[in-house]
Amino acid sequence: MSTLTNKLWRNHGGLHLPEHKTISTQQPVQCLSAANLPELVIPLLQHARFYPEPVVKVGNNVYKGQALAKAKGYSSLPIHASTSGQIIAIEPRPIPHLSGLNDTCIILKPDGLDTWTPERLEPLANYTDYTAERLRQRICGAGIVGLGGAVFPAALKLETQGTALHTLIINGAECEPYITCDDMLMREKAQEIIAGIQIILHIFHEHTDPKGLHCLIGIEDNKPEALQAMQQTLAHSQDSRIQVVAIPTIYPSGGEKQLIHILTGREVPSGQRPLNVGILCHNVATTRAIYRAVVLGEPLISRYVTITGSGIKAPQNVEVPLGMPIKHLIAAAGGYTQHQPALVMGGPMMGINLANDTLPVVKATNCILVEAAIQPPPALPCIRCGKCADVCPVSLLPQQLYWHARARHLDALEHHHLFDCIECGCCSYVCPSHIPLVDYYRFAKGEVLKQRETQEKAELARARHEFRQERLERLKREKAEKLAQHKKASQEPTAPSSEVDSKKVAIQAALDRVKAKKSPAPSVSEDKPA
Amino acid sequence: MLSALLVVAGLALGFGLLLGFAAKKYHVEGDPLADKIDKLLPQTQCGQCTFPGCRPYAEAIAKGEADINQCPPGGETTIQALAELMGVEPKPLNSENGTTPATPLVAIIDEYNCIGCTLCIQACPVDAIVGASKHMHTVITAECTGCKLCLPPCPVDCIDMIPAHSKPTQWKWPYPSDTLQIQHAPKPESEAA
Numbered sequence: 001m002s003t004l005t006n007k008l009w010r011n012h013g014g015l016h017l018p019e020h021k022t023i024s025t026q027q028p029v030q031c032l033s034a035a036n037l038p039e040l041v042i043p044l045l046q047h048a049r050f051y052p053e054p055v056v057k058v059g060n061n062v063y064k065g066q067a068l069a070k071a072k073g074y075s076s077l078p079i080h081a082s083t084s085g086q087i088i089a090i091e092p093r094p095i096p097h098l099s100g101l102n103d104t105c106i107i108l109k110p111d112g113l114d115t116w117t118p119e120r121l122e123p124l125a126n127y128t129d130y131t132a133e134r135l136r137q138r139i140c141g142a143g144i145v146g147l148g149g150a151v152f153p154a155a156l157k158l159e160t161q162g163t164a165l166h167t168l169i170i171n172g173a174e175c176e177p178y179i180t181c182d183d184m185l186m187r188e189k190a191q192e193i194i195a196g197i198q199i200i201l202h203i204f205h206e207h208t209d210p211k212g213l214h215c216l217i218g219i220e221d222n223k224p225e226a227l228q229a230m231q232q233t234l235a236h237s238q239d240s241r242i243q244v245v246a247i248p249t250i251y252p253s254g255g256e257k258q259l260i261h262i263l264t265g266r267e268v269p270s271g272q273r274p275l276n277v278g279i280l281c282h283n284v285a286t287t288r289a290i291y292r293a294v295v296l297g298e299p300l301i302s303r304y305v306t307i308t309g310s311g312i313k314a315p316q317n318v319e320v321p322l323g324m325p326i327k328h329l330i331a332a333a334g335g336y337t338q339h340q341p342a343l344v345m346g347g348p349m350m351g352i353n354l355a356n357d358t359l360p361v362v363k364a365t366n367c368i369l370v371e372a373a374i375q376p377p378p379a380l381p382c383i384r385c386g387k388c389a390d391v392c393p394v395s396l397l398p399q400q401l402y403w404h405a406r407a408r409h410l411d412a413l414e415h416h417h418l419f420d421c422i423e424c425g426c427c428s429y430v431c432p433s434h435i436p437l438v439d440y441y442r443f444a445k446g447e448v449l450k451q452r453e454t455q456e457k458a459e460l461a462r463a464r465h466e467f468r469q470e471r472l473e474r475l476k477r478e479k480a481e482k483l484a485q486h487k488k489a490s491q492e493p494t495a496p497s498s499e500v501d502s503k504k505v506a507i508q509a510a511l512d513r514v515k516a517k518k519s520p521a522p523s524v525s526e527d528k529p530a
Numbered sequence: 531m532l533s534a535l536l537v538v539a540g541l542a543l544g545f546g547l548l549l550g551f552a553a554k555k556y557h558v559e560g561d562p563l564a565d566k567i568d569k570l571l572p573q574t575q576c577g578q579c580t581f582p583g584c585r586p587y588a589e590a591i592a593k594g595e596a597d598i599n600q601c602p603p604g605g606e607t608t609i610q611a612l613a614e615l616m617g618v619e620p621k622p623l624n625s626e627n628g629t630t631p632a633t634p635l636v637a638i639i640d641e642y643n644c645i646g647c648t649l650c651i652q653a654c655p656v657d658a659i660v661g662a663s664k665h666m667h668t669v670i671t672a673e674c675t676g677c678k679l680c681l682p683p684c685p686v687d688c689i690d691m692i693p694a695h696s697k698p699t700q701w702k703w704p705y706p707s708d709t710l711q712i713q714h715a716p717k718p719e720s721e722a723a
Contacts, residue, residue, distance in 0.1 A: 049699065099701035439706040446702030454572070461573035461675045464656040465583065 006216075006245045009265040011258050013391040014250040015426050017177050017349075019222060024180045024308040024315040029188055031319045032332055033114065034083040040108040040323035041360040042079060043095045044069055047145040048152050050076035054106060060087045063117030065299055068106050077143045077153050080299040081117075082321035085110040096345050096359045098352050105360070108323065121297035132160070132203045135294060142293030143300045143363075148254070148283035149346065151364045154290065157282070158203055161275060166209035167264055169274075169281040170197055172219040172226065173247060173254035176347030179367040181304040182284050184317040186219065186226035189288055190233035196287035197242055199294050200280075209278055215242045216263050217284075222249040251349065252424040256281045258393050270420050285366075305361060307333045311341035311370030320361045326368055327357040342373035349425040380433040388427035388437060394420050398427040402437055405444035410451060413444050421445075564592040570611045574603040575655035576677035578628045583655065591616070599623050603676070605630035634694040635676040637669045643688035650680035650689060 034040055045051050052069035056062060062081045069079045088109045092102035124130055124138065140155035148171055170193070174182040186193060197215055204213060219227050230244045247253055247262050257268045260279055268274050274281055282290075285304060292298040301322055308315040313334030320329060326343070330336065344351040345365055354368075388398035397416060404412040418441060427437045568588035579600040581587040590596035591612070598612040599621050606623070613620035623630065639650075639659075646664040651657075658674045661667030671694075680689050695701070 045699065095698065097698045097701070098703070099698045101698045101701060103698050436706050439703065442703035443705050450702055457675075458571075458573040460673065461575065461656050462568075462584070464658070464673060465573065465575045465585075468655065468657050469583075 006243070006263075007265075008245070008247060009262055011250075011253065011261055011393055012395045013393040013426060014252065015391055015429060016249070017251050017429075019249075020178045020308070021180050021183070021222065024178070024306050024317060025183060025225075027314070027316040029184050029304065029317045029319055030332060032321065032324065032328065034321035034324055035110050035112045035114040037110055037324065037328060039088065039325075040082055040085075040110065040321070041093055041325060042068060042082070042106045042108060042323035043093075043360065043362055044079065044104045044106065046079060046151065046322070046363040047077050047143075048075065048150070050074070051104075052076050052078055054090055054104075056087050056090075056106065058087055058089055061085070061111075062087060062108065063115055065120055065301060066117040067299075068108075071140065075153060075156060077145065078141060078299075079106075079143055080301050081108055082301040082323050083108070083110045084113050084115040084117075094355065094359055096352070096354055096362060096365065100355055121293070121299065123297040124294050127199055127294050128202055132158075132206065135199065135203050138294055139290055142289070142298070144286065144289045144293055145300070145363050146283055147285035147289060147303060147363065147366070148256075149350070149364060149366060150256075154282070154286050157275075157280065158200065160204065160207040162207075163275050163278055164207055164209040165204045165213055165275070165280055166211060166278040167280075168197070168200060168204070168213065168215040169260055169263055169279060170215060170217040170284055170287055171254060171256070171259055171281055172217055172223075172230070172284045173259055174223070175220060175249070175251045175254035176349055176367075177251070178308050178369050179306050179347050180308070181306045181317055181366050183223045183226045184306075185285055185288060185304050186223070187229045190229045192288045192291045193230070193284050194233050194237050194239070194242065195295065196289070196291035198237075198239065199290055200282065200287065201241060204280070213241065217242065217244045218247050218253075218259050218263050219244065220249045220253060221246040252393055252422065252426070255393065255422050255424060257422075270417055300363065303361075303363065303365070305329060305365055306367040307370075308367065309341075309344075309370040311336055311338050311372060313337055320365075322363060323360045325358050325360055326354070329361065329368060330357055330370070336370065338372055340373050341370045344369040344371070349429065350423060376436070377434045379435045382433055382435060385432060387430045387432065391426040391430050393424060393426065394422060396421060398437055401444070402435065402440055405440040408444075408447065410444070410448050414448060418444055418448065561589065561592050564589045566615060567591050567612065570604075570608060570615065571601060572604045572608060572675075574675040574677045576603060576675070576679060578602050580627070597621075597624065600627045602628035602630050631676070635678075635691040636671050636674040636694045637676065637678070637680055638671075638690050638692050639667055639669055640688040640690065641666050641668065643686050645686055647685060649683035649685065653679045653683045655679060 044054065050073055053072045054069045056068050062068065062084065064081055064084045066081045067078045068081055071078050086109050087106060089107040090104065091107065093105040094100065095103045095105065097103070121138065121142065124135070127135060136155045136158050139158065140153065144154040145151040146154055146157065172182055172186055174180070201213060201215060217230060219230065227244060227246055234242055234244060245263060252258055253262055256274065260274055260281060261267055264279065266277055266279065268277055289300050293300065302319055303322065304317055305320045306317050307329050312330065313336070316333055318329055318332055343354040343357060345354050346352060346367055348369060351367070351369060382399065382402065384399060386399065392398055400416050401413060401418060401421070404416065421441050423438050423442060425438050428435070431437060568585055571584040571588055573584050575583045577583065579587045579596070581590055581596065587596060587600065591598060598616060598618065599609050601608050602623060609620050609623065644666050646661060646666060648661065648663050650667060651659045651661060655677060656673055656675055658670045659667050659680065660670060676691065676694065678691060
């Protein structure tokens with residue numbers, strides 16, 4: 001059943017922003033090939049937290065889809081070659097990251113053939129025949145992360161953890177201005193998205209709430225084409241568990257906890273995951289990647305990227321092999337219109353600035369925004385107008401957080417729920433004093449995390465130091481004991497004394513025998529050797 | 531009059547017994563103040579405070595034998611925290627003990643030059659160096675406190691100190707740089723007025 005009318009809930013705050021979305025949805029998605037590029041730059045870490053371990057060496061020839069690095073431990077994912085070619089280097093290169101730091105990348109020189117690996121993942125077309133664990137392993141092995149922006153490993157999110165699931169929410173809201181990659185994906189690959197949803201529903205079929213499991217696809221009402229495409233496909237599939245819901249266009253309705261509230265009216269408690277309240281949320285692009293990994297056996301080696309902004313000649317969406325330097329995307333979109341464009345990865349609200357266009361496309365790249373470089377206006381003192389608190393979608397007190405962050409009052413910040421801030425940028429956007437509020441919150445989060453890390457490290461060092469002291473003392477004690485024993489042994493000549501004793505005993509025994517011989521009447525004589 | 535005295539005396543005796551019993555029953559082994567101080571110290575175990583480790587320094591502070599400004603790895607933050615705990619005024623770090631490093635450091639062994647003498651292993655206060663006699667040694671980075679105690683014993687000078695945080699995952703957002711502009715912004719207005 002698909003419907004457009006459903007009870008919706010209103011979130012606190014939010015903003016109506018100029019959308020700028022139509023400029024990049026006029027053309028069909030162009031599929032770019034990596035085959036004829038001089039090189040692909042594939043960063044090792046494209047997901048949250050832990051590095052995978054490279055399994056290829058410089059000089060190796062690899063096929064398309066072959067694993068370049070394998071997962072090492074929990075929360076680590078493999079990465080795969082986006083095309084066939086030769087590994088020409090494994091070295092630190094600049095990556096698209098806030099820090100602008102270098103990180104280990106695998107440099108692949110395409111051979112132009114784009115040959116798939118013969119050891120491809122086996123397609124599991126009849127996925128209902130397999131256990132949830134097998135499917136999760138496949139999703140993990142395909143290197144799938146949340147493609148909405150958080151890049152959290154998708155397989156970890158699909159772990160059941162004992163909670164029964166009652167609602168699966170598919171995030172097609174795409175609330176940030178300019179970005180249209182999910183919109184185009186829903187228009188063009190609705191079938192694959194629905195199939196992916198069915199796979200997720202199957203994974204949870206043993207952990208379903210007794211009242212049943214249903215799926216809501218939340219799409220903002222500024223995407224009528226996507227809504228229509230999804231509904232038509234859904235009508236074809238005749239899956240009564242899935243429902244398409246149009247939600248009002250307001251930024252940031254695409255935030256995980258925000259979308260859950262809009263669609264179900266339930267609030268996810270602070271510091272908890274949606275699964276704790278029986279809800280799971282996945283992005284549409286992640287769902288499609290899950291379908292391709294399970295049914296087609298394809299690892300995550302490409303994604304939809306919006307290339308847009310006033311600095312681009314022909315804004316559009318492209319399907320890009322991961323690792324492709326951004327300059328090739330820009331060339332595919334007609335090139336720059338200005339001489340000094342500013343590049344942003346992501347949208348205008350939450351995106352990160354990129355230093356240049358040689359950085360590669362990674363799993364987190366949903367949009368490349370090219371605008372004229374403008375200097376942000378200087379920040380002025382806070383006038384305590386309270387506009388920031390009005391727009392905050394998490395109902396925080398941005399002004400309080402700002403003062404405490406400025407003063408580095410870390411305890412007060414945690415008390416004011418700093419970590420519930422989703423860094424959506426609404427407060428900075430409305431601030432009449434142009435204070436970069438979100439920068440302060442990001443800084444404060446870093447400080448709190450740093451403090452926690454230092455504390456943990458100090459605890460570890462203390463434990464290790466105490467253990468070492470104990471060990472040294474034990475060794476000293478054992479040595480002293482041994483020495484004392486040796487000394488004792490050398491002072492009392494035990495060996496000779498025992499000899500004397502045995503001699504005495506022997507003499508005594510002989511005397512006893514003699515006595516025994518003598519005392520009774522001589523009856524039986526026996527010859528004794530001693 | 532007498533009854534009042536008796537009541538007070540009785541109460542005093544009762545409470546005295548109660549306190550005496552509580553002191554015996556809930557007796558805490560060790561020095562709780564030293565424990566609290568030890569918790570605030572960075573546990574680098576570097577000995578720059580002139581004491582053989584963080585615990586002895588904490589005990590010395592608790593006894594009043596050492597000042598609170600002798601811990602260079604802890605720096606200003608630790609001095610502040612100690613001052614708050616001890617109820618004294620914070621003071622600047624004693625420069626005789628050393629200077630606070632700008633970034634946390636960790637030791638790294640140049641594996642080509644290491645001769646496997648085990649001297650650094652014996653010097654490490656937290657057992658963060660692994661290796662065996664005449665075999666290459668290496669530092670467990672996650673457990674190194676950056677105390678530099680392994681540097682002097684090394685006969686071939688093959689240990690270096692490098693900044694601990696250089697990976698993007700460990701990068702932290704800096705303090706926003708608009709502070710100066712906030713201070714300067716009102717100036718032209720007042721001049722104009």
